[in-house]
Amino acid sequence: MPLLRRAVSALALTSVALVAAACTPAPQTEPEAVAGGTLVYATGDAEPTCLDPHVGGNYPQGLISTQYLEPLFGRDADGEIVPWLAESGEASEDGLTWDIALRDDITFTDGTPFDAEAVKVNIEHLQDPDTASSTGYLSVEQVEEVEVVDETNVRLHLSTPKSALLEVLSQQWSAMQSPAGIERGMDENCQAPIGTGPFIVESWAPQQSVTLVRNDDYVPTNPEIDHEGAAHLERIEWRFIPDAATRQSALASGEVHVIDNPLPADIAAAESQSLGHIDAPRPAAANRIELNSAQAPFDDALVREAFIRAADPSPGIETLFAGTASRSYSALSSAEPFALSDEELFRTDPDEAESLLDEAGWTERADDGTRMKDGERLAVRFPVSTNQSTAAEQSLFEQIQSNTAAVGFDVELQPTDLSTWYGALAAHEYEAVSAPYTTVGPDVLRILYHSDGTVPAPSGYFANNAQLTDPELDALLEDALATTDDAERQQLYTDAQRIILDSFTVLPLYDQQNHFLTNQVTGVGTLHTISTPTFVNAQLTE
Amino acid sequence: MTTLKWLAAKLAAAIGVVWLVATLVFFALRASGDPLEAILGGPGSQASEESVRAAVEAYALDQPLVSQYLLQLRDIATLQLGDSFARRQPVADLLWAALPSTLLLAAIALVLAWILAVAGAVVQSVSRGRFGRAVGSVMRALEVVASVVPQFWLGAVLIMIFASSAGWLPATSTGNDPASLAMPVVTLAIPIAGFLSQVSRDALDTADIAPFATSARARGASELRVLLRHTLRHASLPAISLSGWAFGSLLSGAVVVEVLFARPGLGRLLQQAALARDVPVVIGAVVIVALMYVVVVIATDALELVVDPRLRRAARARRAPDVAVGS
Numbered sequence: 001m002p003l004l005r006r007a008v009s010a011l012a013l014t015s016v017a018l019v020a021a022a023c024t025p026a027p028q029t030e031p032e033a034v035a036g037g038t039l040v041y042a043t044g045d046a047e048p049t050c051l052d053p054h055v056g057g058n059y060p061q062g063l064i065s066t067q068y069l070e071p072l073f074g075r076d077a078d079g080e081i082v083p084w085l086a087e088s089g090e091a092s093e094d095g096l097t098w099d100i101a102l103r104d105d106i107t108f109t110d111g112t113p114f115d116a117e118a119v120k121v122n123i124e125h126l127q128d129p130d131t132a133s134s135t136g137y138l139s140v141e142q143v144e145e146v147e148v149v150d151e152t153n154v155r156l157h158l159s160t161p162k163s164a165l166l167e168v169l170s171q172q173w174s175a176m177q178s179p180a181g182i183e184r185g186m187d188e189n190c191q192a193p194i195g196t197g198p199f200i201v202e203s204w205a206p207q208q209s210v211t212l213v214r215n216d217d218y219v220p221t222n223p224e225i226d227h228e229g230a231a232h233l234e235r236i237e238w239r240f241i242p243d244a245a246t247r248q249s250a251l252a253s254g255e256v257h258v259i260d261n262p263l264p265a266d267i268a269a270a271e272s273q274s275l276g277h278i279d280a281p282r283p284a285a286a287n288r289i290e291l292n293s294a295q296a297p298f299d300d301a302l303v304r305e306a307f308i309r310a311a312d313p314s315p316g317i318e319t320l321f322a323g324t325a326s327r328s329y330s331a332l333s334s335a336e337p338f339a340l341s342d343e344e345l346f347r348t349d350p351d352e353a354e355s356l357l358d359e360a361g362w363t364e365r366a367d368d369g370t371r372m373k374d375g376e377r378l379a380v381r382f383p384v385s386t387n388q389s390t391a392a393e394q395s396l397f398e399q400i401q402s403n404t405a406a407v408g409f410d411v412e413l414q415p416t417d418l419s420t421w422y423g424a425l426a427a428h429e430y431e432a433v434s435a436p437y438t439t440v441g442p443d444v445l446r447i448l449y450h451s452d453g454t455v456p457a458p459s460g461y462f463a464n465n466a467q468l469t470d471p472e473l474d475a476l477l478e479d480a481l482a483t484t485d486d487a488e489r490q491q492l493y494t495d496a497q498r499i500i501l502d503s504f505t506v507l508p509l510y511d512q513q514n515h516f517l518t519n520q521v522t523g524v525g526t527l528h529t530i531s532t533p534t535f536v537n538a539q540l541t542e
Numbered sequence: 543m544t545t546l547k548w549l550a551a552k553l554a555a556a557i558g559v560v561w562l563v564a565t566l567v568f569f570a571l572r573a574s575g576d577p578l579e580a581i582l583g584g585p586g587s588q589a590s591e592e593s594v595r596a597a598v599e600a601y602a603l604d605q606p607l608v609s610q611y612l613l614q615l616r617d618i619a620t621l622q623l624g625d626s627f628a629r630r631q632p633v634a635d636l637l638w639a640a641l642p643s644t645l646l647l648a649a650i651a652l653v654l655a656w657i658l659a660v661a662g663a664v665v666q667s668v669s670r671g672r673f674g675r676a677v678g679s680v681m682r683a684l685e686v687v688a689s690v691v692p693q694f695w696l697g698a699v700l701i702m703i704f705a706s707s708a709g710w711l712p713a714t715s716t717g718n719d720p721a722s723l724a725m726p727v728v729t730l731a732i733p734i735a736g737f738l739s740q741v742s743r744d745a746l747d748t749a750d751i752a753p754f755a756t757s758a759r760a761r762g763a764s765e766l767r768v769l770l771r772h773t774l775r776h777a778s779l780p781a782i783s784l785s786g787w788a789f790g791s792l793l794s795g796a797v798v799v800e801v802l803f804a805r806p807g808l809g810r811l812l813q814q815a816a817l818a819r820d821v822p823v824v825i826g827a828v829v830i831v832a833l834m835y836v837v838v839v840i841a842t843d844a845l846e847l848v849v850d851p852r853l854r855r856a857a858r859a860r861r862a863p864d865v866a867v868g869s
Contacts, residue, residue, distance in 0.1 A: 042714075042804075047814070049628040129592030132581070187630065206639065207806035207814075208716055241714055241804035245698055249706040249713040387817065419819050458594040460578075 031541035033522055038235040039535060042247045044261035047240045050190035051201060051210065054126050057135030057173040059438055059530070063260070064238055066532040067212050068109075069175035069195035070221050072100065072119070073166045075440065075528040079337035081166045084221040085114060085176055085196065087152075089169075091484045095161025102152045108178035109215050110194045116154040120146040121179040123156075130186070135439070138447075139168030161482040163489055167441030170529045196221065198231040198536045212236040218536075224525060225536050232523070232539045248517070251275065257521040257540065258533065260514075264392050267515050268322035276518035278533070279324070280526035281511030283335040284444035285437040286328040287393070289400070289507040292431050294454070294467035297378055302360035304504035307380075307432075308346060309353035310407040316399040317510055320392040324515065328508040331445065331500050335511070335531070338442045338490050340497035346508065353407040362408065371408030380404075380431040383414040385421035388436055396509070397434070426460045433465050436512055440529050442493045446477040449500050466505035473499045552843070556836035563832040564618055564825055568611055571821050578603065581627045601627070614825065623826035628818050633826035636811060641830070644807035646718065647799070648792040651730035655788065656781070658731065659738035663777060667746045668765065685743075688736025693795050697729040697802040715805040726803045730795050734788045738781050746777035775849065782846050786839035793831050 045060040053061035053069065072086040083089070087101040106114040123146050126136045142162050147155040156165070168174065181194030192201040196219070199212040218230040239256065241247045247259045248266045252273060262270075270277045291298040291307060298304050314327045329346050332339035357363075357371055357378070364372035371378040384397060394415070401411040411432070416424065424430055437444060447453060451474050453464030473496055480492035500506060514531045518524050523537035581597045598604050602613065617624055623633035662681055669677040704725060705713035715722040749755060750773050758768050796809035808827055815823035847853050 049626075049818075050630075129596050132593045132597070190630070205806070206636070207810055208804075239714070239804065242810075243802050243804065246701055246713050246802055246804060249701045253705050253709045253713060255705070255712050255714065417817060458591040 031520070033232075033539035033541050035232055035539070036234040037540040038237055039233050039258065039521060039538060039540060040237045040239060040256040041533075041535075042239045042241040042250055042256040042259045044242060044244055044247055044259070047207065050186075051204065052177065052186075052189050052193040053173045053175065054122075054131055054133050054136050054177070055186065055190060057133055057137075062172040062438075062530050063532050064210060065172050065175060065193065065195075066197070066527060066534055067199040067236060067238075068197040068201055068215075069172065069177060069193060070197050071170050071172065071175040071529070072102075073170040074222065075167075075170055076223070077528055079335065079528065081170065082223055084170075084223075089166050091161075091163070091165070093484070095163065095482055095484050096158050098156040098158070098165055099149075100154050100156065102154065103221070104152045106196050106219055106221065107217070108181070108194050108196055109200045109217070110178050110180055112178040112180045112194075114176065114196060115151045116148040117151075118176060118179050119154045120148055121182060122174075122176050125177070125182050126174060133173075135171070136173040138439075139165075139171060139174045161484075163481055163483055164441050164443035167443065168439065171440050172527075172530055172532060198222075198534075199236055202235075207240060209240065210238040212238060220536075222534065222536055224534075226523075227537070231536050233535055236535060251517055251519050254519060256519075258516055258518050258524060260516050260533070262515055262517045264320065264322040264324050266517065267324045270517050276521070276524070278516040278518065278524060278526060280514045280516070280531040280533075281333055281335050282438045282514045282531045283333050283529065284439045284441065285448060285512070286330055286333050287434065287436060287509045287512050288328075288331065289397075289432055289434050289509065290466040291505045291507070292428070292433070292465065292467050293503070293505050294469075295428065295431070296376070297362070297373075297380070298431055298505070300360050301504055302356045303362070303378075306353040306356035306360070306407065307404055307409060308504055308507050309349045309356065310404045310409070311400045311507055312348040312350075312403045313396060313400055313507070313509055314348070316396045320395050320399075321510070321513075325510040325513055328510050330508055331448075331497055331506050332442060333511050335528070336442055338493045340494050340501070342501055345501055350403075350407055357408055365408065368410075369405070369408060370410040378409050380409055380411045381414060381424075381429060382411050382432040383416055383421050383424040383430050384434070385418050386415050387418040388421075389434065390513070393434070393509075422461065425465060426456060426462070430465075434509070435463075435465055437463065438512065438530055443477075443481060445493065445496055445500065446481060449496075450474050450477050466500075466503070468500070468503060468505060470499060470503070549840075552836075552840045556833070556840070559836055560618070560829055560832050561615070564615065564829055565611075567825050567828050568614055568821070571816075571819060571824060572607060572610075618825070618829055623829075624822040626815070626820055626823045628815070628820045628823075633822045636823060637808070637826055637830055640806060640808045640811045640827075643717075643805065644793070644796050644800070644809060645834075647723070647726055647730065647796060647805070647807065648789065650723065651727045651734065651792055651795075652785065652789060654727055654731040655734035655738055656785075658735035659742055659781065660774070660778075662735070662739040663743040663746050664769065664774070666743055667750060667769065667773070682740075682743075685736045685740045688732050689740065690736075691733055693729050693733060693798045694802060696732060697725065697799060700725045700729060701802075713803070715803040726799045726805055729799050729802070730792055733795070734791060738784060738788065741784055742777045742781040745780050746773055749773035749776035752776070779846065779850055782842055782849060786835070786842040789838045790835045793835070 043063060045063060048061045048064060050056065051064060053065045070084055072084060074082050074084045076082050085103060085106060087103055089098060089100045091098050102116060108114060123140050123143055125131055126133045126140050142158045142160050143156050144159045145157040147157065149155050178194035181189055191204055198215055198218045200215050202211045202213045204210045213235050214231050214233060216230050241250060244261060244263050248262060250256045251259045267277055291304045293299055317325055317327050329343045330339045330341040362371040362373045362378050366372050366377060384394060397413055401413055404411055425433060437448060447463050449464055449466060449468045451469040453462055454467055454469060456462040476492050476496040480489050483489050516533055520541050521538055522541055523539050525534050525537060526532060527534055578597060581601060602610060625632055626636060666678045666681050701713050704711040711725055712722050715726045755768055755773055758772055796807060797813050800807045800810040801813060812824065812827040
């Protein structure tokens with residue numbers, strides 16, 4: 001039903017868009033930016049259960065906390081780490097000690113000074129089991145001790161080297177909060193975390209909105225701020241509008257100024273409706289299908305290659321996403337500087353797929369055309385999380401199902417809710433799966449493809465869905481994490497990606513989609529870390 | 543049967559319904575997923591061993607399922623709804639915050655559905671001649687369409703027309719502002735109105751040719767008087783008894799409408815909690831909905847007794863009415 005509903009609304013909106021396009025008035029002069037005012041943001045992501053991204057740690061928390069919490073480091077447009085609340089970060093020769101120098105001119109919005117002690121409190125907060133941090137915890141997992149050297153210097157002592165430390169510290173999920181705010185306890189801190197960002201959490205009306213007010217004393221740490229002092233906007237009203245068509249209507253009618261998660265058709269129509277469009281793909285992993293190499297039939301590399309030769313996702317991506325998503329040939333996001341892309345490896349060739357399957361011994365045929373071997377059907381269970389996969393993506397999977405059926409695969413798409421989906425993965429009841437993963441930096445490859453990732457976390461979760469257990473790959477990923485030399489690191493990640501792509505366990509599809517549409521506002525940007533929007537330069541227009 | 547006995551029987555049935563609902567929800571949720579996920583920041587959480595251990599202890603998840611179920615029943619019986627797994631706030635607070643908005647929506651929608659239904663039935667009943675027959679067929683077709691139209695579609699179309707294109711109404715709904723209530727209320731009311739209208743029109747048609755209407759006309763009563771004094775009252779009976787059902791269907795429709803119009807409320811709370819497997823919130827919300835439903839059904843039963851003296855007499859005589867006697 002949600003699929004049908006989305007389809008109906010998309011269809012309905014497209015027709016409205018066409019009508020609107022037909023009667024667009026003559027182009028007007030560039031609208032004037034105004035000072036102050038309230039920007040209304042409408043998110044389609046889930047409403048956070050806690051506004052402190054240390055608790056849990058998912059993308060919706062990353063989105064909103066970008067407005068009031070800032071991390072120690074950030075990234076520039078080229079993917080280079082740049083200091084934010086920190087001045088610099090240096091690793092020792094053995095990679096086990098990190099010296100981080102801090103700015104001395106920053107104060108949290110409750111008046112607490114930002115200093116070395118605050119960094120210590122934050123890292124310990126992330127590591128405290130009572131915080132139940134999942135994402136932020138991973139970034140400081142290897143930190144054994146936080147040593148306060150003096151007011152503006154901290155030294156992190158690690159149990160194992162971690163070259164990705166500054167990258168993961170740049171994530172919103174390990175951003176810095178006022179120690180006094182944390183001290184209030186989780187209940188209060190979840191309602192209104194206290195940071196150093198351009199805005200301050202004023203109030204939260206559940207299911208409705210979070211009200212943010214300008215931090216008048218904001219000291220710019222974001223290097224991309226284009227003016228002196230505080231943000232232009234006076235307030236931000238952060239609204240939760242779960243239905244995509246409703247969000248789009250609210251944007252078109254001027255009720256809200258910025259929306260996230262727009263439908264592909266709405267993105268395509270944005271220009272003709274004079275709406276702004278920001279395409280900010282999420283970093284780390286690309287959206288991809290992973291083939292479970294730990295059990296039949298994909299424990300046979302020939303069968304995996306055959307699947308990839310037959311899948312042919314490109315035409316589907318082009319049409320279903322209305323030209324708003326580009327095909328990826330890499331395990332990593334195009335936002336990652338170290339991403340290795342290999343178009344030739346993923347070429348479509350159904351004839352080759354047929355001969356590969358013949359070679360692998362799947363030569364018999366069932367009545368419905370499915371290939372058989374020793375009485376076994378060439379069946380592929382493909383659980384699909386309807387919470388994570390958009391309508392367009394689900395349609396793409398249906399096309400892949402049909403394309404691979406032509407060479408004899410029987411792909412069974414299993415649409416489920418998120419919990420059931422994780423349940424199927426944990427029980428290894430899948431041969432193919434598409435799982436998003438957002439973090440910062442190429443170390444995501446270790447999370448997704450190191451053999452350690454086949455062992456479930458205490459909560460039952462494991463990330464290595466391809467079930468790759470390759471000692472050579474493990475070694476490359478570990479060495480890449482340990483090295484402090486950038487060139488060497490890049491070489492190691494390139495070699496690791498070569499192994500991953502050549503294994504045919506990964507079929508890259510496209511970058512993790514992250515689009516924003518805007519109306520009557522200028523200066524909206526996105527961070528180069530997890531691609532969340534920032535309104536530090538934003539101004540409403542008349 | 544005395545009023546007290548009648549009430550006691552109804553209450554016993556109500557408790558039975560709530561127990562059944564709570565039991566079904568508890569086992570359905572626990573059979574299909576691990577509540578740990580909700581506690582530890584959603585599915586796929588990479589929570590550490592310590593966090594898992596702390597959560598298991600805090601929520602008694604290490605105890606056998608039957609003990610957990612009995613604990614849950616005890617809590618419901620004493621109206622202690624516990625804390626939300628995901629939000630770590632008391633469930634009662636969450637429900638209390640969400641309830642007024644949904645009740646307001648459902649109540650206005652029910653009133654509007656009634657007005658539309660009665661108006662529709664009356665228009666058809668008073669339309670005479672060839673034109674009247676044409677009006678009747680159009681109305682009957684409209685009733686059918688109204689009662690089967692999917693609410694998510696109806697709502698999306700309304701948003702497109704009145705928010706996107708015309709810009710007259712906000713696409714989203716909050717609070718008691720009439721402008722923001724208009725579209726959600728209409729979306730909820732139309733299918734119910736279509737259904738109530740069909741039922742009351744049938745009853746009105748039956749009453750219109752009943753002996754009491756004929757005799758009233760013979761005494762010289764005007765058509766309007768016959769309608770207001772005699773037939774409408776008769777026709778409202780099945781619709782009154784259906785209002786209990788209608789209220790239940792309004793509450794379930796609230797899930798669709800609240801998500802569509804981004805309106806805070808019980809329906810959206812329930813939907814979010816169900817997706818997150820937030821067991822205490824789902825059980826709390828479902829128990830409250832079941833309670834309200836039962837209360838409304840009892841109220842409509844009582845209202846029927848008030849409107850229809852025959853039922854009162856029958857209840858006193860402890861037997862079913864044998865013939866329909868004119869008023």
